[in-house]
Amino acid sequence: MRTPFTVRLFNSMPRAGWAALALFALFAWVWVPLAHLALPADHALHLSSYWVSLLGKILCYMVVAVAMDLIWGYAGILSLGHGLFFALGGYAFGMYLMRQIGRDGSYGAELPDFMVFLDWKELPWYWWGTDSFLWALLLVVAVPGLLAWVFGYFAFRSRIKGVYFAIITQALTYAAMLLFFRNETGFGGNNGFTDFKRILGHGITTPEMRVVLFALSAALLAGVLLLGRYLVTSRFGRVLAAIRDAESRVMFIGYNPLHYKLFVWTLSAVLCGLAGALYVPQVGIINPSEMSPANSIEIAVWVAVGGRGTLVGAVLGAGIVNLAKSWFTVSFPEYWPFFLGFLFIAVTLFLPNGVIGLWSTLRARLGARRPAPAAAEPPVQGAAAEPPAAESSRGAVA
């Protein structure tokens, strides 16, 4: 008998999880708007625009981290090119934002400033329809999704995985970065898109808009967490984990891993695109350096720091690393790279399961007194998942 969807969704997360989610909703949808809009600027609890945009930005990063965790933690696919999908979503929505500037740009022209600059007389074909909000939303989903699907289809069909996959995704995002840096590509080159004015006719710098964007980011994060939770607890999620742990065996049993991998890979890219679309209006700029390989590696770091294969770990990792970054680059600018570097080494050496793993280890030790709740965690993939790839890569040097 098939359980109804709502029930399955509800059961995919424990009560406590739902409670936490409700708390989070209260924070994001009630407290932040109140503290930013209602309290006067000199009130002790007033939340300044700096903090609203900073937290909004981090929420978007958290979404990306969850998307990354879905493919890395659950399907064992490490992508070093996720920044690309994030940036593509950002660019797609950025095109809409540029069109919304209208004639308020420096040149007072119908075209975006950088095109006037390049002597372009009309919009290139791929800008068609970008003045429509809905079309822009469609692009936000379709462009990263389509690229991921095509790339994933060929890569997974050729059974590229592990390190090879990581490196070609890196090549992909690097190539895209070079392409977007070109001014002729038609996306503003190095300067990218900036100086946005409004969304749907409403000013983008108003406190209300800031709160709306923040609330939307929070909603996206909550939605993505729920969706992720639902997926990984479903039958689909179990097949995925099986593919991660022993792909050949899954094939011999009669599953085609291609479809599973492709679906989760494309979904992950789309989620990144959505996060990018919310990110751009909040930080006010999108430029090709978002596609630089280092940015994509950093996404993997968030997930590793938080703990792979838990979804919530990814959220935590993105939060910790980014808040630390914001703090360090102000207080000890020269030591930020040391901190990040050592954090990285320490996490991989001592916390293979991330901060979440640390938490459960501590609990396991303390909990010896209390009856331990469940047995072992589902193995968070680490050592167990990858030896086959390592084995295969040991070629002869001759």
Next chain:
Amino acid sequence: MKKQASHWARRALFLLPLLVAFLLLAAAGKARAALDEATLQGLGAADFGERIAAIEAVGATGGERARAIIAALEAGELGTAGGRVVIVRDGRVVDAASGEALELVADAVDSLRVNNRVRRALAVANAALDLESGERARRLAAAQTLRDNASEVVLPVLERALESEEDDAIREVVLLAAARVNLNADDPAKRLKAVTALGQSSDAGVKTLLEPFLDPASEPDAGVREAAAASIAAIERRVSIARNIGTVFSGLSLGSILLLAALGLAITYGVMGIINMAHGELLMIGAYAAFLVQGLFRAHLPEYVDWYVLAAIPAGFFAAAAVGVVMERTVLRFLYGRPLESLLATWGISLVLIQAARVLFGPQNVELANPSWMSGGMELAAGVVLPWNRIVILGFAVFVLLLVWLMMNRTRLGMFVRAVTQNRAMAGCVGVPTARVDTLAFAIGAGIAGLGGVALSQIANVGPAMGQGYIVDSFMVVVLGGVGQLAGAVWAAMGLGIVSKFLEGWAGAVIAKILVLVFIIAFIQKRPQGIFALKGRFADN
């Protein structure tokens, strides 16, 4: 501003040939006049036009003093102090007019500098003088300068050289120089001779000179027009061959750099399955080692400073190898069999190393000079020069490759490394100390990266983040070649180098780079294991 420029322009246009002529006259020992103070003062004028007029006047007086002043001007040793023109040499100040020593500190002198225009005039004049020098090398260099810059003023000198010159190679160059001047002769026969002679040139610039002779409007003589067409065709042929050779060479050179950057990675990845994202920083360490060695040589062995690169080779190797050992012992040995995690940890290491270099050496790039034997280039044809530093690096890459091959195939360590690569468990069972082999292999891979860094220091930037620029390319080479395959790495590096260079010539640097990356992505789909895949059966491959 415009007014100023055109004023100078007119003046300069008028004066330049005069300057050359007077220098020549001075050399021939004809005009002689006393050096008067007013003329000398002109050398210190703020206006370059006035300065050139003064140079001309000084040249006109001729004699040893004038030559000394001109030579001092060229070397940047001429200056003004307390209202008089002086020469500063080895910290001593002498009066330019009289040559008597002055009680002045060198710091008090405002030195007079020459600009490009004066420098060019001086170069032509000096070349004309050098054409009668006793040294063959100087004559040849002079002839080459004149070949590219000859004007009517120097024609007598060229003709004299043609009479007296016995070296064929120099004669040929002088002939081209004379022909260049004779192009403007009124006598069609002379022009015909010149146009025909210039057909021997391989300089695309000469082609431009000849083009007007195709036009009946500017060249009335049909014979000359025909000869010009033939000469142009000959030059074009030669130029295009030379250019293709140049492109292939630049591809090979790029390939050799990619190979040096990737070779260490091929070993560490091949043997240990470790994705070393800090590989670029090992290159950086090698380059900084070269920088430090250069500093030591400059401080303690200034007479041997040209050979610092040789000393930097072992220094770069051991510095990077030492860092490699530390990395392996403290971090990587715990991550064997977890390539994706090794990737993250080594990325952390790379951040730390970059910032450490920034703190130690400052964020700016540091300066490394090419030793004189690696400066300049070998002229294949006019316009195609193969730089010595690139030739040396190409050779160095072959040397390193040979070294690695010997190490892998002819030493006990190499045998162990191959054994561990092929079957770690079995190797351990028969007594190979796998942990030590891992450390050594990683150290050697790191050391080779250090060698790559020394080579790169002769071509590119040396700065804290220099490694970042090579990491993606190095991975592409390793992945394309087939992991753990030396031969694959060689093919991949050279192939990528040459393909990039031909694509760049055709589509520009940005597009070329994108196309190469897309090509690699597509290639991996087709052959997931690279050009040289390991043979064998693996269920999980």
Next chain:
Amino acid sequence: MQTRRNFLKALTLSASIAAIGLPMGAQAADTIKVGILHSLSGTMAISETALKNVALMTIEEINASGGVLGKKLEAVVVDPASDWPLFAERSRQLLTQDKVAVVFGCWTSVSRKSVLPVFKELNGLLFYPVQYEGEELEKNVFYTGAAPNQQAIPAVEYLMSEEGGGAKRFFLLGTDYVYPRTTNKILRAFLHSKGVQDKDIEEVYTPFGHSDYQTIVANIKKFAAGGKTAVVSTINGDSNVPFYKELGNAGLKATEVPVVAFSVGEEELRGVDTKPLEGHLAAWNYFMSVKNPQNTAFIDKYKAWAKANGVPNADTVVTNDPMEATYVGIHMWKQAVEQAKTTDVDAVIQAVGGQSFKAPSGFTLTMDKTNHHLHKPVLIGEVRPDGQFDVVWQTREPIRAQPWSPFIEGNEGKQGL
């Protein structure tokens, strides 16, 4: 189940981490806070670190002479880490959290573009010290670097003059981003106006961080075969070293094909073996080699500061154009605050226009009342073997900036705010 508990804990934890970000207390009133927004890590650290240093030095200098309005200046240094969105975040922080009176910072155009909306929204005040492409004018920004007509056009005029070699053909080489693109666009229009045809102009761009200039140098040679050629280089940052090395080794001498660069100064040449570069040119509004009392004092002060503050290689530090522009900018702001008797942004903006300052370049620079750009002299220098520049040509007096280049269509009549 354990995971589920973790989930709960984690959510509360992330909420509380987020909550740390509560507003800070009020500001101390006995100092004036001044923001410094330059990358100290990442790719731009190579250029921007020196600007941070010179800003701190200038602030020390002002404090030593009694501060501003009887208060000491307090520098708030933040690191945007060469990350463009972080520039916007940091400037918002400086303006809303630290409540600085003014910000000195940014280098790249994209970083400036990133912070502009923030400064407009919060009515902040930014002094931008680097030469840039123009095509911008903001009430909240004062530009102390050069606009294209204060750097690029005089340089090309010089190259065309018989004095500068009488170039007939121009190879415009740059890194592919907005500054080179715009500069070259303006130059092309300018060259057209001088009767140079398109066949005599070649425009080539390379990606950021490009390090293999073999093909390009070969192409320059090929192009130069067609007549007297000059190269106009807007190559950025790190790519300059490989370019000049290749140029030197391929035997292209400055006497044959001079290269004039707009982004190569004393700081950049520290990383280059300059012997083969002798005679190549750079156009700036200041050179370290300029001799006058202001400059000597400026250089001495900076060297002493570098030594006292443990800057790496302190004995070989150099000064350059953007550093001078930073120095001038901070002093002009100080003068304006003293004139306005307040640090209030609108009052200070009013007061900055028309300020003049005897700059280390040896000229008295004035801030234009209407276009927020400095009137600057143009100096053209030839590289000396010691990495310094010889000034071979300079304007007689400072020239007014044209941020809206008359050579770009649609700019007619746009000159002031």
